[in-house]
Amino acid sequence: MSLLRLDEATIKFGGLVAVNSVSFELNQGDLFGLIGPNGAGKTTCFNLITGVYAPTSGMITFNGRNITGTPSNKIAKLGICRTFQNIRLYGSLSSLENVVVGGFLRHRTTLGSALCYLPGAIKETEQLKHQALELLKLVDLDDVANVRSKDLPYGKQRRLEIARAMATQPQLLLLDEPAAGMNPQEKMELLQMVKKIRDELGVTVLLIEHDMKFVMNLCERIFVLDHGEEIAQGPPSEIRNDPKVIAAYLGEAV
Amino acid sequence: MKFNFGKWAASRIGSILLAFAVCFLAQFMLRGATDYSRLLFSLAGLYVTLAVSLNLINGITGQFSIGHAAFYQIGAYTGALLASTVFKNMADAANPLWLPIAMVCGAIVSGLAGFIVGLPSLRLRGDYLAVVTLGIGEIVTIIAKNQKALGEAYGLSASKYPSTVFFVVLLAIITIAVCRNLLKTAHGLSFLAVREDEIASSAMGVNLTKTKVTAFVLGSAFAGAAGALYAHTKGFVSPTDFSMDASFLILTMVVLGGTGSITGTAIAAIVLFIVPEKMRDLPPSIAVATPVGVAIAIITSVVILKKIQDNFHGNPYKRLGMNLGVIAGGVVLAMIMGRLLVLIPTFQSTINGQLFRMPVLAVTLVVLMLLRPQGIFGHSEFSWSWVQKVLGKRPVQEVEVAA
Ligand SMILES: Nc1ncnc2c1ncn2[C@@H]1O[C@H](COP(=O)(O)OP(=O)(O)OP(=O)(O)O)[C@@H](O)[C@H]1O
Ligand SMILES: [Mg+2]
Numbered sequence: 007m008s009l010l011r012l013d014e015a016t017i018k019f020g021g022l023v024a025v026n027s028v029s030f031e032l033n034q035g036d037l038f039g040l041i042g043p044n045g046a047g048k049t050t051c052f053n054l055i056t057g058v059y060a061p062t063s064g065m066i067t068f069n070g071r072n073i074t075g076t077p078s079n080k081i082a083k084l085g086i087c088r089t090f091q092n093i094r095l096y097g098s099l100s101s102l103e104n105v106v107v108g109g110f111l112r113h114r115t116t117l118g119s120a121l122c123y124l125p126g127a128i129k130e131t132e133q134l135k136h137q138a139l140e141l142l143k144l145v146d147l148d149d150v151a152n153v154r155s156k157d158l159p160y161g162k163q164r165r166l167e168i169a170r171a172m173a174t175q176p177q178l179l180l181l182d183e184p185a186a187g188m189n190p191q192e193k194m195e196l197l198q199m200v201k202k203i204r205d206e207l208g209v210t211v212l213l214i215e216h217d218m219k220f221v222m223n224l225c226e227r228i229f230v231l232d233h234g235e236e237i238a239q240g241p242p243s244e245i246r247n248d249p250k251v252i253a254a255y256l257g258e259a260v
Numbered sequence: 261m262k263f264n265f266g267k268w269a270a271s272r273i274g275s276i277l278l279a280f281a282v283c284f285l286a287q288f289m290l291r292g293a294t295d296y297s298r299l300l301f302s303l304a305g306l307y308v309t310l311a312v313s314l315n316l317i318n319g320i321t322g323q324f325s326i327g328h329a330a331f332y333q334i335g336a337y338t339g340a341l342l343a344s345t346v347f348k349n350m351a352d353a354a355n356p357l358w359l360p361i362a363m364v365c366g367a368i369v370s371g372l373a374g375f376i377v378g379l380p381s382l383r384l385r386g387d388y389l390a391v392v393t394l395g396i397g398e399i400v401t402i403i404a405k406n407q408k409a410l411g412e413a414y415g416l417s418a419s420k421y422p423s424t425v426f427f428v429v430l431l432a433i434i435t436i437a438v439c440r441n442l443l444k445t446a447h448g449l450s451f452l453a454v455r456e457d458e459i460a461s462s463a464m465g466v467n468l469t470k471t472k473v474t475a476f477v478l479g480s481a482f483a484g485a486a487g488a489l490y491a492h493t494k495g496f497v498s499p500t501d502f503s504m505d506a507s508f509l510i511l512t513m514v515v516l517g518g519t520g521s522i523t524g525t526a527i528a529a530i531v532l533f534i535v536p537e538k539m540r541d542l543p544p545s546i547a548v549a550t551p552v553g554v555a556i557a558i559i560t561s562v563v564i565l566k567k568i569q570d571n572f573h574g575n576p577y578k579r580l581g582m583n584l585g586v587i588a589g590g591v592v593l594a595m596i597m598g599r600l601l602v603l604i605p606t607f608q609s610t611i612n613g614q615l616f617r618m619p620v621l622a623v624t625l626v627v628l629m630l631l632r633p634q635g636i637f638g639h640s641e642f643s644w645s646w647v648q649k650v651l652g653k654r655p656v657q658e659v660e661v662a663a
Contacts, residue, residue, distance in 0.1 A: 111465025
C-alpha cells in the first residue's frame with residue numbers, strides 16, 4: 007500500500023491554477039524528488055500535503071486515510087512533517103528549544119501539571135530535551151544547542167529545521183530546498199544526512215531541490231512539475247534525458 | 261540533569277513556605293501604615309499581577325491584546341457584586357475566608373469572559389486583535405456605566421478588608437510562579453513557538469487556537485482575581501477606574517519590562533505605578549526653566565548614548581562606565597541649564613509641577629524605545645547568570661550540552 011497518494015490534486019488562487027491535477031504516489035521508504043522551474047507549484051504541493059491550503063479539488067491520502075483539508079497540526083500528528091523554503095525557525099529560542107517544540111506534539115502531561123511544575127511535566131520536558139539533543143547530534147549541531155537559532159549561519163539553520171521536523175517522529179519528511187544557500191561541502195554532508203534519515207531511521211523523504219546534481223545523486227524517483235502540471239515522472243536516468251524536462255529547464259544543464 | 265523527587269519536593273515546599281512568609285511579612289510591615297500607603301502598596305502589587313498576566317498573552321504567546329483592564333473590571337464587579345448578595349453574610353462579617361473565595365470567583369468569571377472573547381477574536385491577527393480587545397475594554401466600561409444592578413456611573417461599594425495586602429502579595433507571587441513554571445516546561449515552549457512563528461508551529465503539531473485561547477483565558481483569570489481584590493482594597497469599584505488609560509498603563513509595563521520577560525515586567529509594573537504616584541508630590545509651582553533645561557539635557561544624553569550604543573562594541577565595563585558618565589553628565593547639564601535659563605525673563609514664569617506626571621512617563625518611554633526597543637530586560641529573565649553575562653564576566657554555558 008502506498009504511504010502518500012495525491013489524486014488529481016488541484017488548487018486555484020483566483021485565476022491562477024498553481025497545482026493542476028497532480029497525481030503521484032510515494033511508497034514507504036522512498037527517496038522522492040520534486041523538481042521544476044521557479045513558480046512551478048512545488049512549494050504549493052507541500053502546502054497541500056501539510057494542510058496549509060485545502061485543495062480546490064482532488065484527494066490526498068496518507069496511510070490509506072483521506073487527509074484532504076485536514077488542518078496542519080493534525081497532519082503533523084498523523085506523521086507528516088516538513089521544513090520551509092524560507093526558513094521558519096523560532097528565532098529567539100535556542101536550537102535545543104526549537105527541537106523540543108518539534109517533539110512536543112506527542113506530549114502526554116496536562117497543561118495543569120506544567121503550570122504547577124509537577125514531576126510529570128518536568129520529566130517529560132527532560133525527556134524531550136534529551137531526545138532533542140540526540141537529534142541535534144544527528145544533524146551535527148549539538149555544539150550550538152544553547153545558541154539562539156537566529157544567530158546561526160544559514161546552513162546550520164537549514165539543518166536545525168530538519169532536526170526540528172524529525173523531532174515530531176514523522177513517517178514522511180518533506181524537505182523544501184534543503185540545500186539552498188549551502189556550499190558544496192555542506193551539500194555533501196546534507197546528502198549523507200538525508201540518506202541516513204531514510205536508511206537508518208526508516209523515514210520516507212520527499213524533497214524539493216533546485217540543485218540538479220544533488221537531486222539526481224540522492225533521489226530514486228523524481229517528479230517534474232511545470233506550470234502546476236506534471237511533465238515527467240521516473241528514475242533520474244530517465245528524467246535527465248526527457249525532452250520535455252530539458253525544454254522546461256531550457257538553458258539550464260540537466 | 262536527572263529528575264530527583266526528593267530534591268523537587270524540598271524545593272517546592274521551600275518555595276511555598278517562602279511565599280507565605282513574604283505575604284505575612286508584607287502584611288506585618290504595613291500594619292501601622294497609613295491607609296494611603298497601604299493602598300499604594302496594594303495597587304502596585306495588583307499591577308504586578310496585571311502586567312505579568314498580560315505578559316503571558318502579549319509577551320509569551322505574542323497576541324497583541326490591549327484591553328486587559330476589561331478583565332480586571334469584570335473581576336472587580338464580580339467580587340463587589342457577590343460580596344453584597346450571595347456571600348453577604350460572609351463578606352459583612354469580614355470573614356478572612358471571603359477574600360480567597362472572591363479571588364476564585366473573579367478568576368472564574370473573567371476567565372469565562374476571556375474564553376468568550378478569545379475564541380472568535382484570537383483567530384484574528386495582530387492589529388485586528390488589538391482593535392477587538394480595545395473595543396471589549398470600552399464595551400465592558402459602558403455596560404457597567406449603564407446597568408442599574410452595577411450601580412451605573414457611581415459603581416458598587418465593597419467593604420475594606422484589613423488582610424488584602426496578604427492576598428495581593430500572594431496573588432502576585434502565584435501569577436509569577438505559574439508563568440515561570442510554564443516557561444520551564446515544554447508546554448511553555450509551545451506558547452513561545454506560537455509567538456515566534458504561527459505557520460511553523462502549526463506544522464509542528466501545535467494547536468494555535470487552543471494555545472492562544474489558553475493563554476488568553478489564563479491571563480484574564482489572573483486579572484479577574486486581581487479585580488476581586490481591588491474591590492476590597494479600595495472599598496468601591498467605579499466604572500472609570502478601568503478606562504483605556506488603565507489598559508495602556510498595563511501594556512506599557514509589559515513593553516517597558518521586555519515582552520516575554522516575567523521579572524522585567526514585574527519590576528516595570530512597580531516602577532511605572534509608583535513613580536507617577538510619587539510625582540503627585542511635586543511642588544505646585546516650578547519655573548519653566550527647569551523642565552526646559554531637563555529636556556535639553558535628556559535630548560543631548562540620549563543622542564550621545566545612542567552613539568555609544570551603535571559605535572562602541574568592546575569591553576562591557578568600559579561601556580557601562582561611559583554610559584554612567586553620560587548620564588551623570590546629563591544630570592549636571594540639566595542643573596546648569598536650569599540655572600542659566602532662569603536668567604532669561606521668558607523662562608521665569610512658573611507652572612504646576614504635577615502637570616508633568618504624564619509627560620515624564622511619555623518621555624521615559626520614548627527614551628527607552630530609542631535606546632532599548634526590546635524593553636529593559638528584552639526576552640531575558642533577571643538571574644545571576646544574566647547579570648554576569650551582561651557584565652561580560654563569562655559566556656553562559658548551560659548544562660544540557662554536557663549531558
Ligand atoms: N497563497 C497564494 N496566493 C496566490 N498565489 C500563490 C500562493 N501561493 C503560491 N502562489 C502562486 O503559485 C505559484 C506556484 O508557487 P510555488 O511557491 O508553489 O512555486 P515553487 O515551485 O515552489 O517555486 P520556487 O522554486 O520559486 O520555490 C506561483 O505563481 C505563486 O505565485
Ligand atoms: Mg518553492
